[in-house]
Amino acid sequence: MIARKKPEDLRSHRWLGTADMRSFGHRSRLRQIGYDAEDWTGKPVIGIINTWSEINPCHAHLRSRADNVKRGVLQAGGFPIELPAMSLSETFVKPSTMMYRNMLAMETEELLRSHPLDGAVLMGGCDKTTPGLIMGAISMGLPAIYIPAGPMLRGNWKGNFLGSGSDVWKYWTEKRAGNISEDEWSEIENGIARSFGTCMVMGTAATMMAITEALGMALPGASSIPAADSNHPRMCGVAGRRIVEMVWEDLTPDKILTPAAFDNAIKVHMAMGGSTNAIIHVVAMARRAGIPVDMEKFDQLSRQIPVLANVRPSGKYLMEDFFYAGGLRAMMQNLREKLDLDCMTVTGKTIGENIEGAHVHLPDVIHSLNDPIYAEGATAVLKGNLAPNGCVIKPAAADPRFLKHRGKAIAFEDYNHMMQEIERDDLDVTPDHILVLKNAGPKGGPGMPEWGMLPIPKRLLGQGVRDMIRISDGRMSGTSYGACILHVAPESFVGGPLNFVQTGDEIEIDVDKRSIHLHVSDAELARRKAAWKQPTPKYQRGYGAMFSEHIGQADQGCDFDFLQGKAPMPEPEIH
Ligand code: FES
Numbered sequence: 001m002i003a004r005k006k007p008e009d010l011r012s013h014r015w016l017g018t019a020d021m022r023s024f025g026h027r028s029r030l031r032q033i034g035y036d037a038e039d040w041t042g043k044p045v046i047g048i049i050n051t052w053s054e055i056n057p058c059h060a061h062l063r064s065r066a067d068n069v070k071r072g073v074l075q076a077g078g079f080p081i082e083l084p085a086m087s088l089s090e091t092f093v094k095p096s097t098m099m100y101r102n103m104l105a106m107e108t109e110e111l112l113r114s115h116p117l118d119g120a121v122l123m124g125g126c127d128k129t130t131p132g133l134i135m136g137a138i139s140m141g142l143p144a145i146y147i148p149a150g151p152m153l154r155g156n157w158k159g160n161f162l163g164s165g166s167d168v169w170k171y172w173t174e175k176r177a178g179n180i181s182e183d184e185w186s187e188i189e190n191g192i193a194r195s196f197g198t199c200m201v202m203g204t205a206a207t208m209m210a211i212t213e214a215l216g217m218a219l220p221g222a223s224s225i226p227a228a229d230s231n232h233p234r235m236c237g238v239a240g241r242r243i244v245e246m247v248w249e250d251l252t253p254d255k256i257l258t259p260a261a262f263d264n265a266i267k268v269h270m271a272m273g274g275s276t277n278a279i280i281h282v283v284a285m286a287r288r289a290g291i292p293v294d295m296e297k298f299d300q301l302s303r304q305i306p307v308l309a310n311v312r313p314s315g316k317y318l319m320e321d322f323f324y325a326g327g328l329r330a331m332m333q334n335l336r337e338k339l340d341l342d343c344m345t346v347t348g349k350t351i352g353e354n355i356e357g358a359h360v361h362l363p364d365v366i367h368s369l370n371d372p373i374y375a376e377g378a379t380a381v382l383k384g385n386l387a388p389n390g391c392v393i394k395p396a397a398a399d400p401r402f403l404k405h406r407g408k409a410i411a412f413e414d415y416n417h418m419m420q421e422i423e424r425d426d427l428d429v430t431p432d433h434i435l436v437l438k439n440a441g442p443k444g445g446p447g448m449p450e451w452g453m454l455p456i457p458k459r460l461l462g463q464g465v466r467d468m469i470r471i472s473d474g475r476m477s478g479t480s481y482g483a484c485i486l487h488v489a490p491e492s493f494v495g496g497p498l499n500f501v502q503t504g505d506e507i508e509i510d511v512d513k514r515s516i517h518l519h520v521s522d523a524e525l526a527r528r529k530a531a532w533k534q535p536t537p538k539y540q541r542g543y544g545a546m547f548s549e550h551i552g553q554a555d556q557g558c559d560f561d562f563l564q565g566k567a568p569m570p571e572p573e574i575h
Contacts, residue, residue, distance in 0.1 A: 072240020165479020275478025
């Protein structure tokens with residue numbers, strides 16, 4: 001029997017339930033808005049943290065979805081209050097939404113802390129919004145339930161399904177090679193994004209929504225529902241009803257987010273063929289929860305878990321198909337023997353109970369452990385003298401011939417240098433060369449932009465080359481693909497070995513052995529380093545300066561140093 005809270009135990013009671021002058025002020029100002037005592041008396045106040053904005057197409061529906069949540073909260077006897085938070089539209093926010101993930105995490109935490117709230121509904125989905133919301137909610141510690149925005153419908157061009165990002169890169173490359181006309185390119189622009197909702201390939205958004213469900217922080221099946229499907233508003237209503245109960249049960253994130261829950265989430269990530277970005281976010285979320293998850297953990301679990309979801313960019317289908325195939329619950333059923341089924345979730349039930357009865361309806365979309373689409377997991381972590389603290393590659397999305405390769409580097413000092421060189425008709429490059437991009441890391445970008453899928457040099461495009469090894473300290477979009485080695489740590493901007501690679505140096509990759517080696521002697525590397533001067537940060541004031549000073553490296557989750565950990569935070573004083 002779960003001990004239930006009493007109305008006077010509610011956190012909001014401090015603001016609304018006492019007889020002092022301040023609570024008079026709080027109540028009178030609620031009356032000013034039009035609320036009455038019946039709205040709040042003895043009721044959990046539920047903060048709906050909504051990342052809707054007019055310039056975020058992935059969240060265009062969240063304004064009306066908040067009404068579905070409110071209906072559920074009211075039905076269950078709660079008092080819903082919607083609070084807008086930074087939207088982080090992946091498409092529009094520059095230089096990179098990664099600059100602002102921690103800002104959203106801070107905003108979420110402080111919105112929850114500073115207001116009279118008892119529980120939280122977190123509404124997001126576009127890439128960094130999910131980890132930002134969850135990191136903030138973990139640090140605050142109120143009962144919280146996450147509502148994934150859900151993927152948009154499949155794109156369509158001449159009867160072919162189009163995937164966000166993945167098909168943009170693909171057809172842009174064909175356009176650069178002269179195989180796509182301006183008119184066709186314009187048709188693709190009209191057909192690739194047909195509804196609200198997140199990218200509908202297994203990009204960072206779909207990966208993080210699934211990971212959050214696998215962690216136990218969303219309703220079962222919620223992450224797979226297409227944004228435009230009527231199941232989506234109904235799911236929002238259920239979440240609204242459920243959060244009120246979670247408050248009475250005091251079901252806080254620390255009761256859900258255990259080491260086993262993170263293992264489950266990483267296994268689901270691997271089986272989904274998920275985005276490399278998820279590594280950074282999961283490490284950051286786990287560290288907020290006081291759970292030591294590192295890149296080694298990803299590599300270790302990657303070797304145990306095959307890819308089951310046949311979804312682009314590693315596979316063939318799109319998230320809409322994944323939903324019709326049974327969604328995440330069905331995939332977790334197929335993964336059942338690898339998961340810890342006893343982990344608690346927002347439903348008050350275990351993961352095992354939540355996936356009971358789920359079935360795969362389309363076995364070519366969701367494969368089984370006996371018949372995976374790729375034998376090992378989505379992400380391999382490489383280490384060596386070029387990346388002492390690690391870097392990542394997505395083997396399933398790369399040309400297999402590059403998984404063991406030695407080649408000469410072509411080094412670019414930064415993005416602009418790379419873009420100038422890559423279009424040169426006389427660039428001295430072969431398909432066996434290795435492209436190296438520096439200064440794309442957390443401090444160097446800054447904000448670790450998604451530049452890691454470097455364009456194939458123009459000179460090779462005409463020869464039909466579509467993949468080659470590319471190494472950087474940046475990230476790549478979860479919708480991207482190719483033999484891209486990312487997140488090199490430490491990054492070049494802080495003097496990591498990547499900074500000292502020169503054109504003509506040889507680099508050797510062996511994904512089976514998880515190694516990456518720069519064939520330059522230690523003495524020569526030391527000589528190059530001695531001649532190097534630490535560059536000054538790009539931003540001298542404002543958020544950018546704070547970001548540059550406090551951001552951590554990729555292998556540590558890129559959280560701010562002062563946001564990590566579980567040091568107790570006092571409740572605000574009400575005077
Ligand atoms: Fe929002 Fe891809 S742009 S999820």
